[in-house]
Amino acid sequence: MKVVKKITEVREEIRKARCKGKSIGLVPTMGFLHSGHLSLVRESVSGCTFTVVSIFVNPTQFGKSEDYGTYPRDIQRDLMMLKKERVDLVFTPSVEEMYRQDAETYVIVDKLSRVLEGRFRPSHFRGVCTIVCKLFNIVMPDRAYFGWKDAQQLVVIKKMVEDLNIPVEVVGCPTVREKDGLAASSRNVYIKDKDKEKALSLYKGLKKIEETFLKKKLKDSGALIRIGKKVIEKYPDVKLQYLKIVSMDNLAPIKRIEGKVLVLGAIKLSSVRLIDNVILTCR
Amino acid sequence: MKVVKKITEVREEIRKARCKGKSIGLVPTMGFLHSGHLSLVRESVSGCTFTVVSIFVNPTQFGKSEDYGTYPRDIQRDLMMLKKERVDLVFTPSVEEMYRQDAETYVIVDKLSRVLEGRFRPSHFRGVCTIVCKLFNIVMPDRAYFGWKDAQQLVVIKKMVEDLNIPVEVVGCPTVREKDGLAASSRNVYIKDKDKEKALSLYKGLKKIEETFLKKKLKDSGALIRIGKKVIEKYPDVKLQYLKIVSMDNLAPIKRIEGKVLVLGAIKLSSVRLIDNVILTCR
Numbered sequence: 264m265k266v267v268k269k270i271t272e273v274r275e276e277i278r279k280a281r282c283k284g285k286s287i288g289l290v291p292t293m294g295f296l297h298s299g300h301l302s303l304v305r306e307s308v309s310g311c312t313f314t315v316v317s318i319f320v321n322p323t324q325f326g327k328s329e330d331y332g333t334y335p336r337d338i339q340r341d342l343m344m345l346k347k348e349r350v351d352l353v354f355t356p357s358v359e360e361m362y363r364q365d366a367e368t369y370v371i372v373d374k375l376s377r378v379l380e381g382r383f384r385p386s387h388f389r390g391v392c393t394i395v396c397k398l399f400n401i402v403m404p405d406r407a408y409f410g411w412k413d414a415q416q417l418v419v420i421k422k423m424v425e426d427l428n429i430p431v432e433v434v435g436c437p438t439v440r441e442k443d444g445l446a447a448s449s450r451n452v453y454i455k456d457k458d459k460e461k462a463l464s465l466y467k468g469l470k471k472i473e474e475t476f477l478k479k480k481l482k483d484s485g486a487l488i489r490i491g492k493k494v495i496e497k498y499p500d501v502k503l504q505y506l507k508i509v510s511m512d513n514l515a516p517i518k519r520i521e522g523k524v525l526v527l528g529a530i531k532l533s534s535v536r537l538i539d540n541v542i543l544t545c546r
Numbered sequence: 547m548k549v550v551k552k553i554t555e556v557r558e559e560i561r562k563a564r565c566k567g568k569s570i571g572l573v574p575t576m577g578f579l580h581s582g583h584l585s586l587v588r589e590s591v592s593g594c595t596f597t598v599v600s601i602f603v604n605p606t607q608f609g610k611s612e613d614y615g616t617y618p619r620d621i622q623r624d625l626m627m628l629k630k631e632r633v634d635l636v637f638t639p640s641v642e643e644m645y646r647q648d649a650e651t652y653v654i655v656d657k658l659s660r661v662l663e664g665r666f667r668p669s670h671f672r673g674v675c676t677i678v679c680k681l682f683n684i685v686m687p688d689r690a691y692f693g694w695k696d697a698q699q700l701v702v703i704k705k706m707v708e709d710l711n712i713p714v715e716v717v718g719c720p721t722v723r724e725k726d727g728l729a730a731s732s733r734n735v736y737i738k739d740k741d742k743e744k745a746l747s748l749y750k751g752l753k754k755i756e757e758t759f760l761k762k763k764l765k766d767s768g769a770l771i772r773i774g775k776k777v778i779e780k781y782p783d784v785k786l787q788y789l790k791i792v793s794m795d796n797l798a799p800i801k802r803i804e805g806k807v808l809v810l811g812a813i814k815l816s817s818v819r820l821i822d823n824v825i826l827t828c829r
Contacts, residue, residue: 368654427651
């Protein structure tokens with residue numbers, strides 16, 4: 264496994280891999296890897312013959328009052344984990360390598376970035392799209408892997424790829440959960456032991472919606488959301504930011520469930536913000 | 547010379563050319579070709595082994611009150627001209643092929659797009675950057691050719707390519723002029739015979755600035771601009787929109803000329819808008 268910090272080095276390694284006829288998979292991450300990231304890496308290693316993992320805490324996707332400075336980092340641990348997975352190349356650029364001081368180009372997916380997470384994190388998806396577009400241009404992968412845990416991010420990136428004709432196949436992978444059901448996330452380290460139960464409230468609300476949908480065949484979104492909210496409201500100190508049922512393609516609100524839909528939400532627990540979702544399939 | 551309308555057809559032709567080890571040059575145009583376009587095509591044909599010309603009147607770079615509907619088009623004449631130049635592939639997509647109805651992704655070069663032309667055409671460069679980014683992703687050329695006639699466009703595209711790490715070499719080619727000095731432009735067909743002299747006012751102002759700079763070694767931008775404006779003001783019915791001396795790299799205003807600088811302006815002559823520029827080099 265090679266670890267490089269420079270864009271020119273990535274391009275050179277990719278050129279060599281292409282010469283050997285390799286197919287390239289990219290897993291973009293912000294590091295502090297967990298089982299969710301590893302599932303993406305495994306998907307890439309099994310589907311492509313050359314896997315690149317990028318580790319870059321991207322400043323432009325954090326709001327001014329968000330946790331860029333304190334976002335957890337442990338590059339040595341990350342590299343050990345990736346080596347075990349037989350990753351071929353790890354790209355760990357500095358902020359200066361990725362952004363010139365006078366950088367002023369942005370990629371914007373307009374409407375999809377303004378709803379749900381976008382209402383609470385106005386410039387977040389602009390930062391995500393711009394860095395992902397840059398990574399695609401640097402690595403030029405055949406496939407790129409993202410988790411359904413960040414469902415809106417995945418939908419936004421798929422839209423960007425389609426609208427800009429980027430020659431990459433975007434692969435969405437299922438959310439990985441801890442034993443208790445909490446969706447794997449680097450930000451879970453922020454959760455104090457005494458708050459673990461409260462952090463699970465969103466997942467429990469989502470699960471209740473899923474159960475009601477499956478067992479009672481209830482398809483009315485309004486009724487399902489009310490049932491989910493009731494579960495979350497039982498937990499003290501948990502502030503629900505949103506809980507919605509939307510289309511998997513374009514995040515449009517769904518009134519009556521047909522086909523596949525996303526149920527997604529965000530909660531705030533003191534200063535920790537958590538998101539999660541489940542997918543409902545109407546057969 | 548092959549002419550195709552579909553993105554998938556372009557990708558297939560490019561794949562075949564790449565297999566043969568060809569280097570790919572792209573000349574993006576809006577058609578109604580003139581000597582300026584042909585100079586770009588010749589540069590590509592001489593510098594690359596496979597030249598692609600795109601012909602697409604891009605609706606998203608026209609303002610609501612601008613000339614999208616009346617922009618001159620003559621695809622048969624264009625194709626004859628390109629055949630003579632030994633172009634390999636011409637891409638003539640429909641609007642529907644390039645933009646899905648629900649397209650909502652934009653590429654924005656922020657500050658550079660707001661000055662000069664941007665003040666008169668607020669969403670113009672957003673449209674230009676988005677379509678050029680799409681064409682780059684479809685054709686994946688080694689080099690792409692643009693004229694210095696549209697100086698700000700060239701600077702904006704170079705910035706986009708740098709900021710987004712797009713693996714394309716952007717080549718700027720000198721402005722081609724008609725015998726009388728008027729910069730070649732598809733929009734020159736809008737100029738009535740009786741207005742030809744007035745249309746030349748901008749070029750004459752720019753020439754006067756260049757002469758004063760070369761002969762009198764005058765390097766003060768303010769003084770040079772005043773001299774240029776005086777020339778243009780002599781022409782009745784010509785409305786000067788701006789006349790500035792700026793850096794070739796970042797379009798920043800220049801007070802005292804050093805190195806290479808751009809002198810650029812825009813005039814309006816009844817409903818016809820014309821732009822032009824000259825480059826001054828301080829030795």
